[in-house]
Amino acid sequence: MPGQKNTIYIKNLSEKVRHEELKKSLYAIFSQFGTILDIVVSKTVKMQGRAFIVFKEVESAVNAFKAKQGFEVFEKPMRIEYAKTDSDVILKQKRPHLEKPKKTRTPSTRDDDIPKRMKKETHRLPGGPTAEEPPNHILFLANLPDETSDLMLSMLFKQYAGFKEVRMVPNRPDIAFVEYENPLQAGTAKDALQGFKITPTNATKISFAKK
DNA sequence: AGCACA
Numbered sequence: 539m540p541g542q543k544n545t546i547y548i549k550n551l552s553e554k555v556r557h558e559e560l561k562k563s564l565y566a567i568f569s570q571f572g573t574i575l576d577i578v579v580s581k582t583v584k585m586q587g588r589a590f591i592v593f594k595e596v597e598s599a600v601n602a603f604k605a606k607q608g609f610e611v612f613e614k615p616m617r618i619e620y621a622k623t624d625s626d627v628i629l630k631q632k633r634p635h636l637e638k639p640k641k642t643r644t645p646s647t648r649d650d651d652i653p654k655r656m657k658k659e660t661h662r663l664p665g666g667p668t669a670e671e672p673p674n675h676i677l678f679l680a681n682l683p684d685e686t687s688d689l690m691l692s693m694l695f696k697q698y699a700g701f702k703e704v705r706m707v708p709n710r711p712d713i714a715f716v717e718y719e720n721p722l723q724a725g726t727a728k729d730a731l732q733g734f735k736i737t738p739t740n741a742t743k744i745s746f747a748k749k
Numbered sequence: 750a751g752c753a754c755a
Binding site: 545547549576578579580582584585586587588589590592619621623625626627 | 750751752753754
């Protein structure tokens with residue numbers, strides 16, 4: 539399809555959120571669609587409330603585009619388009635033998651919180667012939683990065699039916715509890731979000747909370 | 750109908 543690109547251009551993002559937090563949140567939302575090569579949140583006035591998410595595969599960008607159109611982040615629905623030009627990372631990838639003509643960029647000044655490459659998470663579907671009722675309606679999250687906020691988590695988990703609330707634990711930024719109305723709904727969210735990353739280094743481990 | 754790339 540014409541117009542489809544590796545990079546999606548997002549507008550109508552909140553201008554009140556620090557761009558590092560915005561970036562983490564976008565990473566958390568979009569990493570499920572495939573390898574993210576870069577996220578650019580520019581700080582110039584003209585570019586406020588806009589971001590570019592660069593996927594390794596066009597297909598990932600297409601799925602993200604469809605799935606998250608209008609999805610609310612920090613109270614505002616994202617407006618997603620395809621970028622009109624390819625990102626530098628993509629150009630580099632397409633013509634590896636060519637040097638960039640002008641825009642040079644030193645590795646030391648690059649953001650280092652987006653991985654060079656990232657394995658796509660494969661989520662196993664629940665059930666099988668012997669599916670049984672999950673043991674709890676509360677999920678236990680572990681291996682969260684320090685900067686995780688309850689807002690980021692609720693953004694992700696409220697996408698699934700029956701969501702009630704997120705509870706962070708004082709002095710334990712790495713864990714959290716997420717409550718659903720019933721165990722089945724908790725199980726759906728668990729399977730959908732298993733291994734999601736808020737930062738490239740931390741794949742979240744989701745299990746049912748112990749009773 | 751605001752398109753970057755410290």
